Amino acid sequence: MIRAIVVDDEQLALRHMVKKLQSIMTVEVVGSFLNARDVLKEMNNLDFNVVFLDIEMPGLSGLDLADLINDWNKDIFIVFVTAYRDYAVQAFELHSIDYLLKPIMSERLEKTIFRIQEQLEMQSLQKTDAPLTSNALKIICFKEFAVYYHNTPVKWKTGKVKELFAFFITNLQEPIHRDTIIETLWHDVEYQKAKIQLHTSISYLRKTLDSMGYPNAITFSNGSYVMEIKNFQCDAHQFEQIITNHPQITDRNIDMFEDIVQNYNGDYLENNGYEWALVKAHAIRHKLLHLLQMMIDFFSDRDLLNKKQQYLQLLVSLNPYSEHAVQQLMRFYMEAGNRGEAVKVFHEMKDLLDEDLGILPDQSTTELYDSILKG
Numbered sequence: 001m002i003r004a005i006v007v008d009d010e011q012l013a014l015r016h017m018v019k020k021l022q023s024i025m026t027v028e029v030v031g032s033f034l035n036a037r038d039v040l041k042e043m044n045n046l047d048f049n050v051v052f053l054d055i056e057m058p059g060l061s062g063l064d065l066a067d068l069i070n071d072w073n074k075d076i077f078i079v080f081v082t083a084y085r086d087y088a089v090q091a092f093e094l095h096s097i098d099y100l101l102k103p104i105m106s107e108r109l110e111k112t113i114f115r116i117q118e119q120l121e122m123q124s125l126q127k128t129d130a131p132l133t134s135n136a137l138k139i140i141c142f143k144e145f146a147v148y149y150h151n152t153p154v155k156w157k158t159g160k161v162k163e164l165f166a167f168f169i170t171n172l173q174e175p176i177h178r179d180t181i182i183e184t185l186w187h188d189v190e191y192q193k194a195k196i197q198l199h200t201s202i203s204y205l206r207k208t209l210d211s212m213g214y215p216n217a218i219t220f221s222n223g224s225y226v227m228e229i230k231n232f233q234c235d236a237h238q239f240e241q242i243i244t245n246h247p248q249i250t251d252r253n254i255d256m257f258e259d260i261v262q263n264y265n266g267d268y269l270e271n272n273g274y275e276w277a278l279v280k281a282h283a284i285r286h287k288l289l290h291l292l293q294m295m296i297d298f299f300s301d302r303d304l305l306n307k308k309q310q311y312l313q314l315l316v317s318l319n320p321y322s323e324h325a326v327q328q329l330m331r332f333y334m335e336a337g338n339r340g341e342a343v344k345v346f347h348e349m350k351d352l353l354d355e356d357l358g359i360l361p362d363q364s365t366t367e368l369y370d371s372i373l374k375g
Contacts, residue, residue: 002116003047005031007039008054017052020104024113036060043072050116055082075123077116121252137212139169141236143266149212157204163274164201168227170280175224184276235263236284243287249298257295264288289319320352323362334372342372
């Protein structure tokens with residue numbers, strides 16, 4: 001979403017620009033101003049990434065204000081608005097991502113918005129966590145929990161200290177009441193003994209983090225612990241961050257999505273047997289399945305059939321009880337002229353449902369199977 005402010009000393013022109021921007025679904029106007037002075041007063045209180053700025057204004061000109069905004073935050077995009085073409089071209093060369101000539105045409109404005117969206121996506125890609133490197137604190141959460149510092153496995157004093165760290169990583173920067181931790185990790189231990197074991201484990205964990213350059217990472221206040229660490233790499237965090245930052249798949253980011261899917265080699269803390277991690281594991285798996293469907297649709301739209309088949313097969317392997325996924329793969333094989341594989345997919349699901357759940361495939365899946373048999 002583009003969050004914009006508009007600055008123009010002419011009231012009518014200001015309203016006109018705001019109205020045009022509000023008509024575009026991907027733009028939110030978070031402020032409008034008649035002079036540069038008011039912008040400077042409110043700048044720190046506004047969350048915006050683009051400013052549509054009139055050049056010719058009394059007092060501080062648009063060029064002057066652009067300099068101040070650029071000094072304050074170099075990531076803010078400037079779009080100059082003016083009635084004078086030569087002035088606009090000069091300003092564009094010096095400061096801005098684009099310029100608009102008055103009167104502003106909707107088609108020209110849409111081109112500007114598209115250009116801004118492209119630049120915002122590039123910014124987001126650059127800010128996304130880089131691939132895991134060998135000289136950082138690395139935390140692996142998919143399949144088997146493992147922690148490395150300078151590419152060397154971290155040695156834990158006890159298994160509970162390791163589990164406690166995994167619990168804090170799962171709830172990073174969130175206050176967790178002491179009793180919640182005890183109930184989760186020491187539920188089978190008498191309370192007073194569990195409290196002592198928690199304090200001991202916290203002490204060991206603090207020493208371990210301190211030795212890796214994270215002093216005071218765990219704090220205690222109002223009965224709750226909080227762990228805050230920065231500058232680390234984590235496969236699960238990276239996975240969730242990329243999905244959050246990039247809700248749509250494009251030709252520019254598809255390679256990144258393929259990379260994070262490839263890194264997903266098992267569910268969250270799958271092999272560690274931590275029951276408390278199941279909620280997180282289910283949530284991440286759900287995000288993965290949704291991402292795979294988006295990737296399948298993306299490759300289908302571009303007629304990249306090999307890629308579509310690859311991720312359909314992966315989707316079915318990860319979600320074998322899904323009638324929808326199985327039906328997609330059956331249709332894919334049928335459209336590819338491979339009726340035998342389509343029939344095989346159906347029977348594999350039918351046998352799985354019978355063995356594990358004692359049920360038959362859905363009627364729609366059975367009807368699709370019958371239609372495939374009939375050619």
